[in-house]
Amino acid sequence: VLQNQKWLAYESSNLFVTSFLIGLLHAFCNLAGQFAENETNEVNFREIPSHVLSKVCMYFTYKVRYTNSSTEIPEFPIAPEIALELLMAANFLDC
């Protein structure tokens, strides 16, 4: 069952993701077809299930953490079961 997911919920609880997501949101406002979120900073992804979206948020955290960092970059763990859906979401979000 697809659920509406509030992007904002993730945003507020994670310092790292915030700045990253704001940029993303501006890019995605067209995709999602909702212009209202320019004010609210909120995007509803109707197509992306919640478990996938949470994984995407984790990926953002991982990306922010390891981009331009001197430590070695570990693999981002993805369960095979969600890999396909995550692939779709990644393709959709182009990230």
Added chain:
Amino acid sequence: MFVGVFSFYWMFCGSVLKQRNSSPAVSLCSARILKQFPGDRVPAATAAEPPAAAMADQLLETVERLQSRIQDNPEPRKLLKTLKRLGEVQMTVDILVRTGVGKTVNSFRKHDDVGELAKSLVAKWKKLVPQTADRPNSHPKPAPQSHHRSYREPSPEEERSYVEEEEEEEMVYQSNYSPSPPQQQQYSPPQRGGYESEEYEPEPSPPPLPPPPLPPARKEIRHSKPSKNHHHRDEERWQAGSDRGGGKKRSADRERTNSPPPPQKKHSRKSTPHDTKKEEKKKGGEDARPRPPKDSPSKEDDDDFEAHTMSFESFLTYDAPTPVKKKKKQQPSSSSHSKPSQSSSGSSSRQNRTTASSSSSSSKANKANGSQSSKRSHSDSRSSEPKPEKRKRVVEALPTLPDIPLPAIQPNYRPLPSIDTPLSPQRRKVPVCNDEEDAGFTGKRFNSKMVVYSGSKTSYLPRMMTLYEQCIRVLQNNIDSIAEVGGVPFEILEPVLERCTPEQLYRIEQSNQCFTEDSDELWMRHCRRDFKRESPQEFESWREMYLRLHDEREERLRLLTQNISSAHANKPKGRQVKMAFVNSVAKPPRDVRRRQEKFGTSSGSSSASTAAASPIKIRPASSDFAGDSSRSTSSHFSSPAGSSRSSAPPGGGGGTVHPGREKPQVKKIAPMMAKTIKAFKNRFSRR
């Protein structure tokens, strides 16, 4: 060059002088002092003692002043100026020893602005210290903790040895930058209250002189050297004091902690002489000394002297792998604060953010981090116990370090635990002390621990991959699990499908018919690879062609297999019994036959045997034969091996000996047998 000659001269004189009394070392006049005493440029050595002493003092003060200036003032311009001043000073070995300015300057060699100058200064000063290679105990290469040196030879050549020692000490101390200052080993060129004390008792803490603000003159290495002059006592006291004072400053330069300390301390302490011990007793309960008192009693019991001097090179290469304990202590406390750069805070924030399912994993990560930090702090406390006072000092004197707590360097370093901890391969690193084992690993390494790994190595990505790439990677690793892809378009999955074998591709196509249209290119590749010689038929897609060719190949294989298996099917299976003497009676072994002939016990006449040996065709089927034989000739025929005794004696013996008898029977003797018979006819005839 004048100055150079002068310096050498003065050094020699200084050594002579030192022996006699406890006056401060003679040193060369500095440029400034020369100006003051213009007439003293060529003073006689003998007459120069009092003014030389005064000059030496002044010089020493100058150097000390400059040195403290360097240490207190990290400003590059001023550093540069001060270093230049130091360079102009006429440095002697003794001053270097006493003030430890060499070490101070050397600590700046990595500095942005003054590094070059510092390095050149140090090199210049090093040249002052001539190498003493001929001493038996000089410059030992092995690690300090293993080095024991007996320097107890009462050598008559005090002067020479003293000079050597001095220089050796000089080099040693100059090179001794790596061990951390808090170790605060008693410097002591040990007193040679002399020749009288055969054993040096360990002297854990320096004499109770109020520490002048001198930089540390010595590390533990130095004091281990034997000094044969009792007047060293003063120097030693002085330097011990300076050790303490300079310890603070030294700690500013290096963050190392006590990795070498315990062993080094042990060694160093052993080498101290009686006199210093006495002095130590005098001060009694002075615990401001950096040296922990608990070590001293243990050292006193040792009879061995350890005077280890590490050469400059070994010091440079000596690696202290232990982490910065002080930093570790700070880190667990700081980790509780939320700092974006801290890994633990990152994990904690992650914890807040993630959903319930992943919160457990991240809390695991947090726990792992916490356990890691607790482990660190535990090891920290362990190692810090021996030197509580030193720790304080170290903590106090950190003016130059930036405020950011650096991650501790530790052998158990693991990068950030990944988000889903159970999914990523964990790699545990177990440093194992490489003790000599009977099992046979004989590569004993002194300076490094043998590290043993268990588990697979955590692989790292070369660069930050996009989520898309990561997903593709995961899918490529799990092609067989791909069944129905849902609405995923072919283009997105193409990187995965490229890696499929034809079977996998076929299976996926079966589940997702929409791929069939687009996959022809892939099939073409498969065809090219597997059926190089074939070419597609008309109106045949690559896919069809591949399938066709594949089926043909399968069919051919199947046919071949069938043929072979049928060919093999006719052959008898299992163990077969073949009869050797089918047409004739079984032939007994030679000796049995002889005996049979001798005693006339050969069984059965030839006629009987031949009757039984009617030409029976040898049949491959053992079952038939067995049936026949059981019916007719079971008594005569038994298994080919060793049959003659048990069975009724056949007339086989007669057959060989009397070939003539066989002629009425259609008996054929093999040609080889015939030859043998002829050959042995003479031998075996009628015994």
